[in-house]
Amino acid sequence: MSSPALMTSHNQAAAPAAPGTADALSQPAFARAIRWFKLNQDKLRALLIGTASLILFLIAWHLLTTYRVVFFVKFTNVPAPLAVYASFTKAIHDPKFLMHILLSCRRIFIGFSLAALVGVPLGLIMGRFKLVHEVVFPIAEVLRPIPAIAWVPMAIMLWPTNEQSIVFITFLGSFFPILVNTLHGMTLVDPVLVRAAKCLGARETSIFREVYFPASLPHIFTGLTVGMGVAWVSLIAAEMISGQFGIGYFTWEAYSLVQYADIALGMIAIGVLGLGSSLVIRAAGQLVMPWRSR
Amino acid sequence: MSQAAADTRQGHIEVRNFALSYETIEGAVEAVTDTQIHVQPGEFVSIVGPSGCGKSTLLNAVAGFLKPTSGVVTVDGHAVSGPSAERGMVFQQYSLFPWKTVRENVEFGLKMRGMPKFERARAARTLLGLAGLEAFENHYPERLSGGMKQRVGIVRALATGPKVLLLDEPFGALDAQTRIIMQQILTNMWQRLKISVLFVTHDIDEAIFLSDRVYCMTARPGSIKAEIQIPLERPRQQAMMMSSEFLALRRGLMSLIREESLKAMGGEITDLGMQGLGIELQGHSIADIL
Numbered sequence: 050m051s052s053p054a055l056m057t058s059h060n061q062a063a064a065p066a067a068p069g070t071a072d073a074l075s076q077p078a079f080a081r082a083i084r085w086f087k088l089n090q091d092k093l094r095a096l097l098i099g100t101a102s103l104i105l106f107l108i109a110w111h112l113l114t115t116y117r118v119v120f121f122v123k124f125t126n127v128p129a130p131l132a133v134y135a136s137f138t139k140a141i142h143d144p145k146f147l148m149h150i151l152l153s154c155r156r157i158f159i160g161f162s163l164a165a166l167v168g169v170p171l172g173l174i175m176g177r178f179k180l181v182h183e184v185v186f187p188i189a190e191v192l193r194p195i196p197a198i199a200w201v202p203m204a205i206m207l208w209p210t211n212e213q214s215i216v217f218i219t220f221l222g223s224f225f226p227i228l229v230n231t232l233h234g235m236t237l238v239d240p241v242l243v244r245a246a247k248c249l250g251a252r253e254t255s256i257f258r259e260v261y262f263p264a265s266l267p268h269i270f271t272g273l274t275v276g277m278g279v280a281w282v283s284l285i286a287a288e289m290i291s292g293q294f295g296i297g298y299f300t301w302e303a304y305s306l307v308q309y310a311d312i313a314l315g316m317i318a319i320g321v322l323g324l325g326s327s328l329v330i331r332a333a334g335q336l337v338m339p340w341r342s343r
Numbered sequence: 344m345s346q347a348a349a350d351t352r353q354g355h356i357e358v359r360n361f362a363l364s365y366e367t368i369e370g371a372v373e374a375v376t377d378t379q380i381h382v383q384p385g386e387f388v389s390i391v392g393p394s395g396c397g398k399s400t401l402l403n404a405v406a407g408f409l410k411p412t413s414g415v416v417t418v419d420g421h422a423v424s425g426p427s428a429e430r431g432m433v434f435q436q437y438s439l440f441p442w443k444t445v446r447e448n449v450e451f452g453l454k455m456r457g458m459p460k461f462e463r464a465r466a467a468r469t470l471l472g473l474a475g476l477e478a479f480e481n482h483y484p485e486r487l488s489g490g491m492k493q494r495v496g497i498v499r500a501l502a503t504g505p506k507v508l509l510l511d512e513p514f515g516a517l518d519a520q521t522r523i524i525m526q527q528i529l530t531n532m533w534q535r536l537k538i539s540v541l542f543v544t545h546d547i548d549e550a551i552f553l554s555d556r557v558y559c560m561t562a563r564p565g566s567i568k569a570e571i572q573i574p575l576e577r578p579r580q581q582a583m584m585m586s587s588e589f590l591a592l593r594r595g596l597m598s599l600i601r602e603e604s605l606k607a608m609g610g611e612i613t614d615l616g617m618q619g620l621g622i623e624l625q626g627h628s629i630a631d632i633l
Contacts, residue, residue: 244408245438249452250428250503259451263442340442340483 128310133317136310146299150318153284153296156212157326160219161280168227168276169269175228176235176265177257189228197222197283201290215287215295222283223276230275234268235261267341270334277330281323296322353419354506354539356382356405361414363400364564371412373564374400378414380558380567382507382539389542389550391596392560392568393604398543399511401565405541406432406509418506428452431500435512437492439484445495446471446480452503470498474528490521494528501532507539514549522546523581526553530579547596551589552579559599562607569599 086093107130112118114129128136140146175182197218204214238261246260288297300315302308335342361378364371375397382388390398403409405416407426416423418430426432431452439448446467453463471477474494484492493513500508513529514522526549533540544550550557554573561568573592575583583589 239438241434241436241438242440244406244426245432245434245440246451246455247408247426248406248428248430248432249499250455251451252455255455260440263440266442338442340485 126309128313132310133313136308136314137317140311140314149294149296149299150322152294153288154322156216156219156284156295157277157280157322160216160284161223161277163216164220164223164227164276164280165273168224168272169231172228172231172269172272173235173257173262173265176232176238177261182232189225193225193229197279198286198290201287204287205291211291211293215284215292218287219280219284223280226275226279227269227272230268230272231265234265234272237268238264263338266334266338270330270338273330273334274327277326278323281319281326285319352384354382354384355419356380356507356539356541357415357417357420358401358405359415359417361401361404361416362412363397363404363409364412375404376564376566378566382541384539385537387533387540387542387553387555388558389544389554389556390558390560391544391547391550391600392565393562393600393607394545395563395607396560396603397563397565398560401560402509402511402541402543405507406430428456428503429506431503431505431508433493433496433500433508433510433513435515437484437489437496437516439492439495439499441484444481444483445476445487448484448495449499449502451499456503467502470502471495473532474498488521489517490525493517493525497529497532501536501538505538507541508533510540510542512544513542515544515546522549527581529553530577534578547593547600548584551575551592551596552584557596559596560603562603568603571596 111130113124114127116124118124171185175185200218200221201214204217205211208214208217242260242264243256246256251259284295285297285300288295289301292298292301296315296318300312300319303311303315358378358380361375361380362373363375364373378401380388380390380401390401392398400409404411405418405423407423407430423430439445440451443451446464449467449470450463453466458466468477468480471480474497476491476494476498479487479491484495487495496513497508497510510529514525517525530553542550542553551573557571557573558567559569559571560566571592575586575588575592
């Protein structure tokens with residue numbers, strides 16, 4: 050929005066023939082620019098401070114590592130930011146590093162998708178049919194507090210391949226948040242909306258599709274966001290314990306091989322991937338729920 | 344809708360020997376007892392009464408959401424067995440679908456009936472035009488004012504061409520100015536469509552201004568205390584609310600409701616520390632004091 054405003058004022062300045070009119074015309078453009086800044090003040094402020102804060106973090110990291118500070122925690126072996134950057138530039142040309150990342154993404158995609166495909170419908174059905182709720186809920190409540198990592202030995206016994214057991218762990222991690230939030234969304238559906246639909250001639254399946262499902266969507270997406278976070282936690286843990294590939298394995302292997310810069314690189318990669326996948330979910334949420342975005 | 348408008352014989356509500364009670368741990372609690380009401384085709388009837396008297400319960404039974412413990416509810420001779428599109432309902436909380444645009448909300452009943460997309464969009468636009476909402480057809484309800492939301496609610500209930508329109512304190516959440524305008528809009532629509540209306544409110548002015556007939560209910564357990572004809576001529580104007588005829592009706596209804604409200608609150612007031620306010624209750628009835 051700012052660029053057209055700036056362009057107009059620039060054009061006006063380039064026309065020196067009638068300074069009076071040029072001034073009069075550039076005035077609103079200038080005023081517009083000022084107003085734009087005022088309206089977006091908070092966002093600009095957050096952006097500026099956020100950037101400054103990140104830069105400060107990098108500087109602190111740099112200083113702590115170059116001077117090898119020892120103050121309760123030891124920075125003696127921690128890689129410096131520039132060393133991490135160097136190993137990053139090397140890694141992006143290394144097909145093995147990219148393969149690690151791709152494999153982790155694939156596991157997340159399969160495990161998370163399965164969790165969503167089972168968790169959301171199951172939650173919806175449990176919310177609608179008492180018997181299903183009564184049967185499934187106790188089992189879910191017993192299994193839910195078990196962290197996905199605790200499933201690793203069991204998963205290795207259950208599944209024929211290592212790959213399958215890691216995907217299973219990822220699935221488990223995201224499954225329960227998705228299920229629980231979907232169910233929660235179903236219990237919060239405004240009964241007046243259901244009555245309104247009935248008064249307008251809606252039958253059971255229509256009420257489910259037109260009222261219960263869209264009304265639960267915000268909670269379903271909360272579940273998907275939380276589930277995606279837990280999926281990454283579970284995946285990285287599983288890869289570190291039993292993997293031969295994947296970004297979690299890469300990070301652990303870097304430690305074993307005394308490639309300290311790669312440890313930080315692996316961590317940052319995991320952070321970026323986690324952030325990216327939650328952004329994808331948020332974007333999907335805005336796409337599916339246009340009434341909630343302004 | 345045009346069929347409903349053409350056939351004024353439709354939309355006869357009849358409630359006979361009606362009673363409804365809830366089961367609680369202490370036993371059955373009677374909400375409504377021994378009630379008879381009726382609405383003639385094309386008639387505008389209101390139910391007023393003190394809060395908690397069961398007027399909404401009665402309306403919900405006509406809508407088909409509650410089953411009477413005894414007695415029957417019929418519309419055009421058919422017993423009501425559940426909610427249906429032939430009885431349109433407008434709720435106090437608007438109850439628009441937040442995930443649907445204004446037009447999609449209005450289309451909902453037509454969609455449920457299986458009307459093709461293009462046709463129902465056209466029908467909805469026409470109706471929205473009547474309510475002065477065509478400019479907002481693509482807005483989501485969240486962005487509308489209370490009055491606009493309720494106009495959408497009324498239009499949505501009318502879109503399927505119901506035989507009767509049931510309104511449960513529809514303007515209760517609106518400010519006084521908006522409420523008056525909404526009353527006028529509702530009257531206009533009702534006169535155009537010649538539809539039977541059963542209207543629940545606790546606002547006496549509203550009941551008199553809108554109705555052909557007003558039922559006044561007793562305190563819980565609710566039953567009909569009085570039935571009052573409203574002979575004011577139509578079309579009614581805002582200025583009528585100052586006429587002596589209106590004020591006389593208002594006084595009559597007011598005292599009926601006051602009696603019932605005191606009956607309903609009597610127990611509470613004795614318990615709620617009138618002593619602390621320095622008011623002596625001994626030897627006086629609460630009605631005397633208030």
